Amino acid sequence: MAAASKAAIPSSSAVLGSISTLNNPSLLKMSYYFTILSPTDTPLFNIAFGTSKGGGDGIARFRFPETAQYMNQFIIHSSLDILEEAQWTNGGMYLKHIDTYPPAAAYITAFLTPSGARFLLLHQPPNLPSSTSSSSGLGSSSLLGTAGSTTRASSSSIAANPTSPQTEEAVRQFMNEVYENYVKTAMSPFYKQGMEIKSPVFRTRVTAAGKKWL
């Protein structure tokens, strides 16, 4: 499963090039920023966490920690146009990987609820000390995902490979679990569409889902 193929991520900050240290723990420290937006793109909920897989401690470590919260929100919002397009060509709820932001090596996966709420997951692999940038890559965004799968796959490190089928499946499971909790929230008569989701129980559930799948 640890096939090394050419990395398809462009730019100098590419980390998914051919690095030899399979056991590098920092490889597994994928960071996630998950947000829920209303159909009119009002933020309803967000959470940042890191992978708990492969010995990860579940804490997010974004590339540019001081500006991470702004960057993450900016990146997410700039992928909304693509989301709008994808929404009308793909009838599934899980829209999979819809956008990439190479300068921060960020991948964005989307899920659209039938009632129009958007779940967006930004995943960012960590910065590695030495990285070889690989062959030329795609433009700054791609509806169809990256051309090939990247390296660094120990079979369980979905974290290291943001666009592989395993990752997509794991993210899909995560999204489905969040969706279940979202529906439970929305069913309460006191929850109006567009309201921020403040429940600490909801937050715990999403965190647990992140820990379980990602």
Next chain:
Amino acid sequence: MSSTKTSRIGEETRVDKVNAELVTLTYGTIVAQLCQDYDSNYQDVNKQLDKMGYNIGMRLIEDFLAKSGVGRCANFRETADMIAKVGFKIFLNVTPTVTNWTSDNTQFSLIFEDNPLADFVELPDDGRAQDELWFSNILCGVLRGSLEMVQMQIEAHFVSDVLRGDDTTEMRVSLVRYIEDEMPPEEE
């Protein structure tokens, strides 16, 4: 009437059905609307729910008597049984437990294991709703209205509710008096 016979009436009465969730969601909308209209003044919302329940109760009793075919209850204890095992069973498909009778048999509690009106509901987290709002207060009014139509004046109020974080949902019902019809003096 024996208690088991009462249960049987509740079980066997046939009624036209509707999706329970439609009822739940409609009731939820009603309460949410009231909270909005009264600007989250939960005391007023409780009162309005009680009033609405009272209006419903006055019409519901006829429907109840027609559907269940039961006659007059001999005493208040039988009434309580009838309410729990037949009334609530027919209309909400639940049978609350009747308990905590006072020694003079004029007060009892109804404990609700299940409450379809409150399914899916989470009270607003505004620091007040859980202390002030009785979400299912309409039921108190329904009891009051329907029993008044059969000559009983009662008082009903909730003392606990799982939506408020309590362990049970309990309504306390007290008999105030039997309403005697006053005969006009000219009547023979």
Next chain:
Amino acid sequence: MAAPPRHATMQSISNGGIAPGTDRPQTQQTQAQLSQQSPGLRVPSNRKTIYDRHLNRSRNAELSRASFAFLFGEMVTYAQRRVTGIQDLEKRLNEQGYPLGLRLLDLLFYRSTSTSSSALSSSSTSSSPPNRPLRIITLLHLIHGPLWRLLFGRAADALEHSVSPDTPNEYMITDNDPMVNTYISAPRDMSMLNCAAYVAGIIEGVCDGCGFETKVSAHNQPTELWPSRTVFLVRFGDPVMEREKVLERAGVK
């Protein structure tokens, strides 16, 4: 671009203020430490919240139709006291039905996904989750079939497209005997209009939720055979019609 929301929360998370692994007991004291978050609601000692309740638990539950009728009747009576006329009343009932449409939409899809039944998907061999409707016809079939069955236990009676060239954006869903009309003891002609506006609101919520901007209204069109017959007029907005053309050309179903 929206301003970063919940700044404080973000900071508390990235500073490790909330360790994802811990399972926080739901107590007011603990929650008070997270000053940026709401304190959280009290829960019973069994710690059960809405998140513990299975969404499918009441799936096939039924209650007496009279319960709905009584509640709905009171809802209408209460609304009547607060409005200034029939149109206002209809608007209010529509508004009250609207959030139900959104909720039922999610519930409908959640249930199809979780049981992997192909009730919603058009392909008979599909075992994948149902698709969100991308075209008007698919949306209308969703309403006419699964939604109506969820609400009323049967499909709606007719689905039609306006034949007038002036109104290609108008569609009609007919219900010969709307359940919501029974048992209402208010004046007949007025009561029918009221009840239907609530359902119209539900339909509007479903359409809007799916991304099809719509206005839905209810109209009595009694026939000899069906005195309560109601037609729901669904009028799609211009952006929807534009998009339909684009999707049609692109071959999206």
